[in-house]
Amino acid sequence: MEHIVNTDLGSYLRQMRERVRPEQMGLRSSGSRRVPGLRREEVAALAGVSQTYYTRLEQSQTAHASPQVLLSIARALQLTADERDYLLKIGTPVQNPHEPAPSGDQISPYTRMLVESLGNVAVAVLNYRCDILSWNALYHRLFGPHLDFDAPEQPEQRPNIIKMNFLDDNVRTLYADWGAESEANVTYLRFISGNHRHDPRLAELIGELTIRSEEFAALWCRQRVSNCVEGTKLFDHPVVGELELMYQSADLQDGNILKFYHAEPDSPHEAALQLLMVDVDAAHQP
Numbered sequence: 137m138e139h140i141v142n143t144d145l146g147s148y149l150r151q152m153r154e155r156v157r158p159e160q161m162g163l164r165s166s167g168s169r170r171v172p173g174l175r176r177e178e179v180a181a182l183a184g185v186s187q188t189y190y191t192r193l194e195q196s197q198t199a200h201a202s203p204q205v206l207l208s209i210a211r212a213l214q215l216t217a218d219e220r221d222y223l224l225k226i227g228t229p230v231q232n233p234h235e236p237a238p239s240g241d242q243i244s245p246y247t248r249m250l251v252e253s254l255g256n257v258a259v260a261v262l263n264y265r266c267d268i269l270s271w272n273a274l275y276h277r278l279f280g281p282h283l284d285f286d287a288p289e290q291p292e293q294r295p296n297i298i299k300m301n302f303l304d305d306n307v308r309t310l311y312a313d314w315g316a317e318s319e320a321n322v323t324y325l326r327f328i329s330g331n332h333r334h335d336p337r338l339a340e341l342i343g344e345l346t347i348r349s350e351e352f353a354a355l356w357c358r359q360r361v362s363n364c365v366e367g368t369k370l371f372d373h374p375v376v377g378e379l380e381l382m383y384q385s386a387d388l389q390d391g392n393i394l395k396f397y398h399a400e401p402d403s404p405h406e407a408a409l410q411l412l413m414v415d416v417d418a419a420h421q422p
Contacts, residue, residue: 146196151359152213182212222361225330258397302349312370322355323362376408
């Protein structure tokens, strides 16, 4: 049986419709409404499509629509840019559904050199499934000192940052606001799943998290979408205490993702990060 990531267009449209309040769209909300949010006929009218056609989309009787129709629906539902992009991905056919998914488990020598050279920032290379393919000493010390430093090199031991955040208590307790972090993880995973609906390993990852974590399962069912590529996170690190770090992600030529964390220059958080670096250096001395 083929493993396919659940990116059902109909259920996504329904979730997005139910969150829009009629008054947001200038519609009267007087009278009894049996369902939350907009009615199907209201979305259809706002999008300029027939009610019958929109109903078929939401009930999954029609699997796909033209980009023009999807963009009209996105405007009617007031989707964000990330939500609109996700709608376009799941609402259009996969070009080559039976083409093997890229393994994304190899990194180039140049990428490895880059990771090793950035000693003053925490750096890791992830594939799109968020498996950690490589990390420098500071990233390891920040997120996974309880794991073998060489774990990313071993496929059977390779850490996955989202599994760590949900299933590893050592990592969960790092975040000052784990609720916000967990939601960001799931919205990002939902976003990237739009491009990899037929990747069995991604489907297995989502299935495992759904079974092992009730929190993940509840967040996944909400179908929220966001491409989290930069921001700020507050950590409560067991070695250096409070640590506010900025993070960014960058796409690499080999198809992987460079993830790095750094502190604001001349801040107490930079001093704390430097202290963690000193601890790293001490740990590697004979």
